[in-house]
Amino acid sequence: MPLDFNGWVCPAPLRDSPNIVMGHGGGGAMSSELVEHLFLPAYGEAAAAELGDSAVVDVTGTDRLAFSTDSFVVKPMFFPGGSIGDLAVNGTVNDLAMSGARPLVLSTAFIVQEGTSLSDLGRIAESLGAAARDAGIKLVTGDTKVVDNGSGDGVFINTSGIGLLDPDVDIRPDRASVGDVVLISGDIGVHGVAVMSCREGLEFGTTVESDTAALHGLVADIIATGADVHVLRDPTRGGVAASLNEIAKASKVGVELVEHQLPIPQTVKDACGLLGLDPLYVANEGKLICIVAADRADDVLAAMQDHPLGRDAAVIGSCVEGHPGMVVAKTGLGGTRVVDMPIGEQLPRIC
Amino acid sequence: MKYLDEFSNPELAKRLIDQIHETTTQPWAIMEVCGGQTHSIIRHGIDQLLPDNVEMIHGPGCPVCVTPLEIIDKALAIASRPDVIFCSFGDMLRVPGSSEDLFRIKSAGGDIRVVYSPLDALNLARENPDREVVFFGIGFETTAPANAMTVYQAKRLGIPNFSLLVSHVLVPPAVAAIMESPTCRVQAFLAAGHVCSVMGTAEYPPLCDKYGVPIVVTGFEPLDILEGIRRTVLQLEQGRAELENAYPRAVRDEGNIPAMQMLEDVFERTDRAWRGIGMIPQSGWRLSEKYRDFDAEHRFSVTDIHTEESTLCRSGEVLQGLIKPHECAAFGKECTPRNPLGATMVSSEGACAAYYLYRRLELVEA
Amino acid sequence: MCLAVPGQVMSVAERDGTLMADVDFGGIRKDVCLQYIPDAAVGEYVVVHVGFAIQRLDEKSANETLANFERMGILEEEFGDGFALAAKQAGLDEGAQA
Numbered sequence: 118m119p120l121d122f123n124g125w126v127c128p129a130p131l132r133d134s135p136n137i138v139m140g141h142g143g144g145g146a147m148s149s150e151l152v153e154h155l156f157l158p159a160y161g162e163a164a165a166a167e168l169g170d171s172a173v174v175d176v177t178g179t180d181r182l183a184f185s186t187d188s189f190v191v192k193p194m195f196f197p198g199g200s201i202g203d204l205a206v207n208g209t210v211n212d213l214a215m216s217g218a219r220p221l222v223l224s225t226a227f228i229v230q231e232g233t234s235l236s237d238l239g240r241i242a243e244s245l246g247a248a249a250r251d252a253g254i255k256l257v258t259g260d261t262k263v264v265d266n267g268s269g270d271g272v273f274i275n276t277s278g279i280g281l282l283d284p285d286v287d288i289r290p291d292r293a294s295v296g297d298v299v300l301i302s303g304d305i306g307v308h309g310v311a312v313m314s315c316r317e318g319l320e321f322g323t324t325v326e327s328d329t330a331a332l333h334g335l336v337a338d339i340i341a342t343g344a345d346v347h348v349l350r351d352p353t354r355g356g357v358a359a360s361l362n363e364i365a366k367a368s369k370v371g372v373e374l375v376e377h378q379l380p381i382p383q384t385v386k387d388a389c390g391l392l393g394l395d396p397l398y399v400a401n402e403g404k405l406i407c408i409v410a411a412d413r414a415d416d417v418l419a420a421m422q423d424h425p426l427g428r429d430a431a432v433i434g435s436c437v438e439g440h441p442g443m444v445v446a447k448t449g450l451g452g453t454r455v456v457d458m459p460i461g462e463q464l465p466r467i468c
Numbered sequence: 469m470k471y472l473d474e475f476s477n478p479e480l481a482k483r484l485i486d487q488i489h490e491t492t493t494q495p496w497a498i499m500e501v502c503g504g505q506t507h508s509i510i511r512h513g514i515d516q517l518l519p520d521n522v523e524m525i526h527g528p529g530c531p532v533c534v535t536p537l538e539i540i541d542k543a544l545a546i547a548s549r550p551d552v553i554f555c556s557f558g559d560m561l562r563v564p565g566s567s568e569d570l571f572r573i574k575s576a577g578g579d580i581r582v583v584y585s586p587l588d589a590l591n592l593a594r595e596n597p598d599r600e601v602v603f604f605g606i607g608f609e610t611t612a613p614a615n616a617m618t619v620y621q622a623k624r625l626g627i628p629n630f631s632l633l634v635s636h637v638l639v640p641p642a643v644a645a646i647m648e649s650p651t652c653r654v655q656a657f658l659a660a661g662h663v664c665s666v667m668g669t670a671e672y673p674p675l676c677d678k679y680g681v682p683i684v685v686t687g688f689e690p691l692d693i694l695e696g697i698r699r700t701v702l703q704l705e706q707g708r709a710e711l712e713n714a715y716p717r718a719v720r721d722e723g724n725i726p727a728m729q730m731l732e733d734v735f736e737r738t739d740r741a742w743r744g745i746g747m748i749p750q751s752g753w754r755l756s757e758k759y760r761d762f763d764a765e766h767r768f769s770v771t772d773i774h775t776e777e778s779t780l781c782r783s784g785e786v787l788q789g790l791i792k793p794h795e796c797a798a799f800g801k802e803c804t805p806r807n808p809l810g811a812t813m814v815s816s817e818g819a820c821a822a823y824y825l826y827r828r829l830e831l832v833e834a
Numbered sequence: 835m836c837l838a839v840p841g842q843v844m845s846v847a848e849r850d851g852t853l854m855a856d857v858d859f860g861g862i863r864k865d866v867c868l869q870y871i872p873d874a875a876v877g878e879y880v881v882v883h884v885g886f887a888i889q890r891l892d893e894k895s896a897n898e899t900l901a902n903f904e905r906m907g908i909l910e911e912e913f914g915d916g917f918a919l920a921a922k923q924a925g926l927d928e929g930a931q932a
Contacts, residue, residue, distance in 0.1 A: 137575060146806055319584050322856075322863030377478075387469045387860040392584065393558075393837045450481045450690055452513010454826035460806050461571070464558030464582060467611060467837055467884050468503050468532060468815060469860045471840040471879060471896045480903040487906055504836055557884070585885025587867060610836035613870055614886040621852060662836035665881055665889035688836075691903060717896040718840075718881045718889050727870045727888065 142190075145355050145459035149363075171212045173282060181284070183218030185209055186277040194241065194271050197311045198326025201274060202245035204402060207331045208353070209278040210252050214333035215349040215405065217288040217340055218280030223249065225259040228273040231266040241272055252331035254278070280333075286340060292347035293368035297436040298414035300407040302335060302421055303429040304328070305357055306385035309399030319392065319465060325384045330403030335426045342420045344413035350406045355459045357433075358397040358444065360406055362458040366442045374434040374446040374456065393466035397446075398459050408436065471717065475689030476512075484694035485517050488701055495521045496704050497653045498697065499646070499789055501639055502608075502660035503530030503815065504688050510822040512690050522701060525653065525789035526822075528642055529660055531607045531635075532559045532815035533787060534742040537775040539606075539635045540565040545770045546602055546633065547578045552768075553596060555589035556604040558582045562814045566776040586618040586632075593622070593630035602764045605632045610662040612636050612753060613727040616734035619755065619762045633764035634754050637740055639663050640671040641751035647679040651790055656704055658686040658696045661715040666731075668723025672711045680709045687715040734759055743811055744784030783810035786819050793820040800824060838883035840891040841866070843874050857882060 141147050157164050165172060171185030187208045194201045206223065213220040225245065229238060249256050307328040314323045332351065339346060348368070352360040357379075365372045381396045389396050403426065409417050414432070421427030434446075444456040500506060506526045509515050515524050528534050544565045547554035554570070561570045561582065574580045579599075583589055586603050593601035605615040615632060622630040639660055646652055659672060664685045672683045682703035686696025696714045703710060713719050733756065740752030755763045780798040785791045793799050793812070803809040805821050812818035841857035846868060848854070857866040857880065864885070868874055871887045879891035 319582075324861060384861045386473070387862045390469055390472060390839050391859055391862055391864065448511070448513045449476060449478050450485075450512050450514065450517060451478070452516040454511055454513055457805075457825050460562075464561060465584060466559045466815075467557045467607065468507075468530060468559050469839060470842070471891055471893070474896075474900055477903075480900070480906075483903060483907045502836065585867075587885055608836065610838065610883055610888065613888060614867075614884045617852075617867060617869055617886065621850070625850060660836065662838045662881070662883060662888065665838070695899075695903070717892045717899060718838075720889070724870055724889055726872065730870070 141461075145359055145461055147461050171216045171218065171280070173216055179284065181282040183213045183216045183280040183282055184277070185212035186275065187212060188273060188275040190273050191312065193312070193315050194237065196315055196327055197323070199329045200241055200244045201272060202241040202243070203248045203327075203329045205245055205274040205276045206248035206252060206254070207329050207402060209276040210254060210331045210333055211351045211405070213278050213280035214331075214336040215288070215351055216280075216282065217286035217336065217346070217349065218282045219337070220252065220254050220278055220280040220333050222255045222257040223276050223278045225256055226275040227259070227261045228275075229261065229263050230271055231263050233271050238272060241274075245274075248331070252333065283340075288346055288349050290348055290350065290364050291367040293364050293370050293408045293436050294347065294410070295370055295436055295438045296411050297347055297370075297408045298411050298432055299361070299372060299374070299434040299436065300409065300414065300418055300421065301357065301380065301431055301433050302332070302405045302407070302427045303403075304380045304382045304385070305352070305401055305404060306381055306389065306396035306399035308402040309356070310385050310388045312400070313388070313392070321388065321391065323384060323388060325382075325388065328401060328403035330426055332403065332405050332426060335405065335421065335424045338420045338424050339407060339417055342413065342416045344409050344417050346407060346409050346417070348406070348408035352401050352404060352406055354400050356396070356398040356400055357406065358395075358456050359459055361444045361456070364406075364408065365444055368436070369441045370436040371438065371440040371442070372434055372444040373437050374444060376446050377449050378431060378433050380429050380431050393468075394463055397456055398463045411435075472689065475687070475691040477691060481690050481694060484691060484698055488522065488694065488698050489519050491698065491701050491705055492519045492521045493705060495523070496655055496701060497523045497525055498656045498658060498700050499525040499527045499654040500658040500686070500693075501527040501529040501643065502658075502663070502688075503533065503818065504662075505658060505660070505686065505693060506530070506819055506822055508688050508690065508693055510826045514690060514693055518697065522697065526786070526819035527646070527657075527789060528742065528745060528787040529608065529639065530812070530815050530818050531611070531637060532563055533783065533811040533818045534637055534744065535560075535563070535606050535635050535811070536741045536743050537566065537777060538741070538773055539633070541773045541775055542765060542770045543604055543633055544568055544570065544573055545773065546764060546768050547573045547580055548576070549600075549768070550577075551600050553579045553581060553592055553599050553601045554604070555581050555583050555586075555592060555601060557606070559815055560604055560606060562808065563811050564808055564814065566774065586614050587621075590618050590622055590627065590630055593627050597629060599629065600767075601630050602768075603630070603632050605634045605636065608637055608639060608660065608663050609667045609731075610660070610665070612731055612735065613666055613724070616730045619759055620730065620734055622762055623759060631762050631764040631767045632755065634735075635740075636735065636753035637742065638751050638753070640675060641748050642742070643675055643683075644679075645745070645748045645751070646788060647675075647681065649788060654681070654789060656682040656700045657684070658693070658700060659683050661685055661687040661692070661719060664713075664715070664719045664723065666724050666727050668728075669711055669713060669719065669721045670723075676709045676711050682709050683711050685711070685713045685715050685719050687718065742787075744787045746784070778809040781810035783812040783820070786812050793823040794827075796820070836883055838881045838888060840879050841882050843868070843876050843878050843880060845876060846874070855887070857887070
């Protein structure tokens with residue numbers, strides 16, 4: 118199979134390596150490149166043009182469905198505030214919600230490692246079921262496979278979901294415009310810190326619990342304001358930094374962040390300080406970024422703050438004409454720094 | 469975090485910046501030794517807020533960047549062995565060797581684990597008695613006590629399947645080597661705060677005297693860095709060349725005596741080739757004879773190493789402060805954080821990576 | 835090169851003959867080896883690097899340094915150049931020295 122190596126943005130090391138590395142799953146630049154240079158060329162004409170979190174499928178010419186899929190491979194499977202079961206539901210529900218759709222149904226496919234305890238699997242299924250009931254969506258079909266002991270930990274879940282889109286909703290990653298306001302629905306960095314706190318080699322004690330949540334109710338309230346919402350995105354792997362970089366690139370605008378306006382809980386700041394991480398790159402599972410025209414931003418912010426999942430919503434920046442495709446932050450001291458796309462996974466550092 | 473967050477106060481930062489502006493009457497070139505300081509300066513935009521006359525030259529204090537290529541290649545060879553669990557700080561995972569890096573070894577099946585503390589690696593050795601556990605012990609004097617204690621415990625508790633791959637480097641010989649360089653432009657140093665937390669300040673006054681340079685022990689938070697710069701500029705303007713401690717809350721002249729005693733026992737001085745700079749005599753530590761059994765270089769005889777640096781890479785000149793990262797032809801083109809040609813682009817505190825991550829905007833607009 | 839942060843010692847215990855402490859970093863707790871600051875008492879602050887306390891954090895000194903920053907620039911504002919110059923010559927704004 119001929120691969121277009123010459124089109125690769127970063128030539129040397131990956132060209133020489135015949136294997137996938139962990140960074141390819143990090144949600145950052147390496148993941149994007151794998152899609153652009155391996156999958157899409159292979160799919161050819163069968164591939165749709167857009168690369169959003171969910172796809173809008175024009176079914177009858179007027180009715181549109183949103184369709185999304187996601188796989189959950191998180192380790193550890195149980196963490197403060199939730200489990201892989203919660204993520205499996207909320208993750209896909211949120212992907213659908215980010216295109217403005219009302220989530221309807223989900224499929225659940227399990228790949229389970231031989232030797233996994235039935236009680237662990239039971240706990241995951243319970244939390245998955247509870248999350249689905251809380252979100253008001255139906256689990257309509259599923260599958261289970263078992264793989265050899267020794268090829269990874271425990272349980273991997275794929276969920277695919279279908280949602281309904283109202284005809285006048287047009288929310289896409291490439292709709293951000295110069296002058297738009299960038300809003301976040303609440304505190305950032307929470308999920309990533311919760312998961313890290315029980316990861317082998319890094320364990321630390323904390324009260325931080327994952328913020329995993331289904332956001333479609335919040336999205337419905339945002340849309341109900343009648344404002345022309347341009348972009349919605351849940352900043353999962355790669356954090357706010359990855360999401361804003363993708364949006365900036367897709368919309369061909371610059372994004373300006375104001376650091377002191379970012380809502381970062383003290384506990385997240387402290388955990389990141391201890392491990393040498395940047396909260397902007399830490400995963401969130403119950404937050405959304407909303408990019409909306411400036412004239413209705415106040416209304417949207419108020420609607421978000423009225424909803425239980427948006428109490429701490431805040432303005433964090435704006436879309437600008439300068440530096441299109443780049444995200445730049447104004448630092449606390451008044452200087453500037455570029456907030457780059459993360460490369461692979463963010464690693465703790467000692468230096 | 470208490471005693472940390474207060475030192476980012478923007479109001480107080482502004483006052484310090486104003487003071488620096490008022491004090492500066494002529495151009496000065498100051499080197500901040502420590503990579504963590506470089507990271508902080510660029511990350512907060514401090515260099516943008518200083519007077520144009522004050523130039524910060526980024527020093528070689530990034531242990532990731534200066535770990536000799538030969539040691540990296542040895543690490544990669546050891547990590548590739550199926551009987552080994554190779555433990556490392558996160559910083560080292562993407563550092564390019566002659567042809568690979570630890571990430572790539574991991575994808576080929578190597579058991580490579582990121583740990584926060586070397587003691588975690590020792591625990592892994594106890595939990596996996598049938599595997600060899602190797603810890604990659606890099607760093608400056610700050611990290612050496614942790615590595616020393618770990619190998620001391622391994623010996624005391626009799627944990628035979630643990631070993632350390634050591635590559636420690638020392639600051640004072642590096643300062644001397646920089647000042648001895650004929651192309652040196654450095655007029656003063658911000659010394660590395662946490663190195664001095666361990667080693668104290670006694671090694672620096674002789675350097676001040678010999679080279680006529682002010683040396684100010686400096687911390688890492690914005691206010692600490694600004695205060696370090698302020699005191700340095702004041703000394704330069706007043707024609708003084710003294711050792712000053714601008715980080716007294718964490719640095720005492722006598723250092724940490726129990727730590728220094730342990731270092732004396734576990735390590736001995738050796739010559740070290742700093743990647744990108746070259747051989748600096750007596751500038752490193754290796755395990756002493758007493759602990760030689762725990763030396764991974766001896767345990768795994770990795771001899772067939774042929775090192776090869778990228779011909780495009782100018783890390784050395786960046787590390788010595790002779791060029792700025794964007795003056796290298798490969799910067800941002802063949803060499804980016806995703807495809808680093810040299811270590812200064814890999815480590816988040818390497819000058820090239822810091823410039824790339826945080827400064828690209830100005831360079832683009834320039 | 836040295837990411838080290840200050841934390842408060844909450845409890846001390848020996849493990850395998852090594853002195854360890856449970857250290858609190860504003861809500862984040864981590865096990866830290868105290869062998870290099872063996873007389874650190876509960877309630878004291880230490881500077882922690884890769885799971886080891888490498889030095890005491892001198893609280894009094896930290897507060898003095900901050901107070902010096904607070905005072906900075908104010909002498910000039912209130913009294914004008916002459917007084918400020920005298921103050922500098924007397925070393926008043928040099929802050930806590932080692």
